[in-house]
Amino acid sequence: MNDLSLRLTALRKEHKLTKKAMAEALGLSRQTVSNWEKGDIEPNIGVLAKIASYFGVSTDYLLGHETYTTHYEEKYRQEDFYWGKKINTLAYEMLKLMPPTRPLRLLDVGCGEGQAAVFFARNGYHVTAFDIAVSGLEKGRRLAQAAGVHINFYQADLLRHEPEGMFDVIYSTDVLEYVPAEHRRNVLCQWQEHTSVGGLNVLDVFVEKSFIATAPDWEHGKEFFWNTGELFSYYANKWQIELIREPIFDCDSAGIPHKHCMDMMIARRMA
Template sequence: MKDKLAKNINRYRKARGLTQEGLAQLLGVTYQAVSKWENEQAFPDITLLPEISKALEVSIDKLLGYVSYDKQVTIYEKEYTTPDYYWGIKPNSDCYKVLEFMPPTSHLKLLDIGCGEGKDAVFFARNGYDVTAFDISDAGIEKTKKLADLVGVNVKVFKADILDFRLSTQYDILFSSGVLHYINPNYRKEIIDNYKKYTNNGGMHFFNVFVQKPFIAPPPEKEPNAFIWRSGELLSHYHDWLIESSPEVIFDCHSSGIPHQHAMSKIITKKV
């Protein structure tokens, strides 16, 4: 717990634009105390946690590294509780790009970031990848496990918030579709850098993000925790990797029952 608390105080302090001294002044402690917290040399007094939570504008649960299980955290949680699969079970077309660029001719570890109901994660497992996946939706995780059991494959799936979760083990492939817009702009560089660090040499990322275009109306879904990316923004994080593909596409969508369009930037990139 100490390491998570230390990292989270450091992370959220920087996100608020506070120095160690600035946070110390808000809390009425010395900056040396804040430094010791962030370097895992000491715990803050338990009575200070509410004040730290208030200063950093984050819940105590998040400070301690816990994801809340008692409230709806995504607009799709309700849809995921139905017997049918909201997104269907047909894999995203981008999954076939993974097969094209990194076929599982050897043992390859793949992470599906924001797996939803698991259709893509299960597809990868069926094709021979060693698959780990996470999502913030309890219902989505259960649907992923159910689909994997139905197909007869193993997917290691767990619950995590994309804003809080950081990799600590190496992977060969990172895949994410329609999820990275949940990353607040203040955290994008740190999170992408973490993903890059824990990707093996020769490994690849297959990502896409929704981008804002003035000629496309906002989507009908009202997502309070979504942040649209700018064209070229995702690509800018990979200036030091080999860019295999980076198209921008516009496509029709009926996910809400209301026909609309999305603009999306995609990237296929390799660590060399």
């Protein structure tokens, strides 16, 4: 599998198409689509342009040449904090389960504008935090400075970056929807390997429900729903599940009221 085959597979699944349906839409055979996805053959330039136009993406995106960013890069440039300064309830649940009574290392993956990272640092954790959006990291650095705490902020793409060293907590909220299905096992295995025994993974994922409309600011082609229970299934062995929840809640992130359903989890590494 290469970038192109991964992106073709992800786009087809995102649009809920079978290989046959995608092939028919492009006037090709099912076997051709199957071979692309396995990486055995690649579409020629004419067909590539047709696929790009069909899915509303660029050919550079399909080929993996486009630098990957999310719409947050732009949103975080505004003065206000896009997400406000309210901290996710999972952060408080985590504090109860692992109060920093000794020096504890926490990694915040997809830290956005750094509110949670600063909250943890103020509560005594040694915090490392990364995100792909540089504008968010800059805001996080300013927030940390104003709060008088030190945080190691850096830019990285979680799909290509393995954390360095061991952490007592890996915390990532509202981020894993950016991980296409085929990367999930690999990403979570790496996070698990970088979690100390006794440490926690504190995570949530958006799950798809047929009775909930997709959010108006959902980034099609970049954000991917999870299935109910899928997140927990990666924590079946060696992990004790300390908290599981599946709330449905209101949101107005794009100025339009809508609902989300999330699977939330805190798991402790036991061995």
